[in-house]
Amino acid sequence: MIKFLDLHKLNARYEDEFASKFKLFLNSGHYILGSEVHSFETNFSDYCGTKYCIGVANGLDALTLIFKAYIELGRLHPSDEIIVPANTYIATIVSIINVGLKPILVEPDESTFNISPSEVEKHITPKVKGILAVHLYGQLADMKRINSIAKKHKLLVVEDAAQAHGAVSDHEAKKAGDLSDAAGFSFYPSKNLGALGDAGAVTTNSTELAAKIKLLRNYGSSKKYINETIGINSRLDELQAAFLNIKLNHLDEDNKRRRDIAKMYLKNIKNKNIQLPTYKHSENHVFHVFVVRVTDRSKFTSYLENNGVGYLIHYPTPPHKQKALLTFKTLYLPITESIHNSVVSIPISPVMTNEDVQTVIKVLNQY
Helix, strand or coil: CCCCHHHHHHHHCCHHHHHHHHHHHHHHCCCCCCCEEEEEEEEEEEEEEHEEEEEEECCHHHHHHHHHHHHHHHHHCCCCEEEEECCCCCHHHHHHHHCEEEEEEEEECCCCCCCHHHHHHHHCCCCCEEEEEEEEHHECCCCHHHHHHHHHCEEEEEECCCCCCCCEEECCCCCCCCCCCCCECCCCCCCCCCCCCCCEEEECCCHHHHHHHHHHCCCCCCCCEECCCCEEEECEEEHHHHHHHHHHHHHHHHHHHHHHHHHHHHHHHCCCCEEECCCCCCCCCCCCCCCEEEECHHHHHHHHHHHCCCCCCCCCCHHHCCHHHHHHCCCCCCHHHHHHHHHEEEEECCCCCHHHHHHHHHHHHHH
């Protein structure tokens, strides 16, 4: 059986380093916002090319805190509208709702799965104050066009970079996290840069925004028992920061392996019943997942199960059809719904062997 993702094998590579870090962490006696968090914030901001990184508890909090901070800074106001892709994980949209802003769901570009800049332009009104662009599946959204639109209409741009650690823009030598006013990252264990639990971060070049988010993540406090604003408890865990510091050193190598596997799939999977993803063979895609489309998903996934190939579906139900978002259920979003009804993610991981990859190719070609 080829697992969709073997997290144990992925992390076993660092077992000795993890054990050493844990011992240092345990003996330090400093378990919240200590040296490992500070070190990771410095290392990850350097990696992304931004002035600041603020470690938080998870990816949803990262996005939520960005919007909450912009409200407190007066750049956004409750009920302002934020354009967001309809084709995304629900957390993207929830981050907007959480702070009293209104999400405006727009269709994706069907070839890339990412938010369509032309659809963004169609939905801009005086009420729209920002764009939340998602780098879905590890491929950068068209940030050149999105930033151009935002500049024209004086809009904020935020990246949901939860799946795109290390992706590099084709238009300029900048990475995910440094292509907007601010970006939210998740380090959920299955991500390209994954912790061993929940973790997240915000990156930005804004001194004002970074300072506000640092306050908000820690009860609105910069000094113990002195609270300047109403914040939350959303701090990057010291131990997870220690693990992330180790794994960050190997992120580019792992991303290269993911791209190499993707290239093997794209070159060798030849089956008219399976639609392969669009890829320009650049570093703008880090293949968090490798997503194919099929017309009969139940038949295809049953076939994979019977032939020992793992899979996941990202995502089976579009956000506007979820019970949690019933106010959006009447939206007409045929491209989004078609994508959600037909996508299947097949195994792609830096610890897959070439033999594993060839087995997956063989199974898909025989479907």
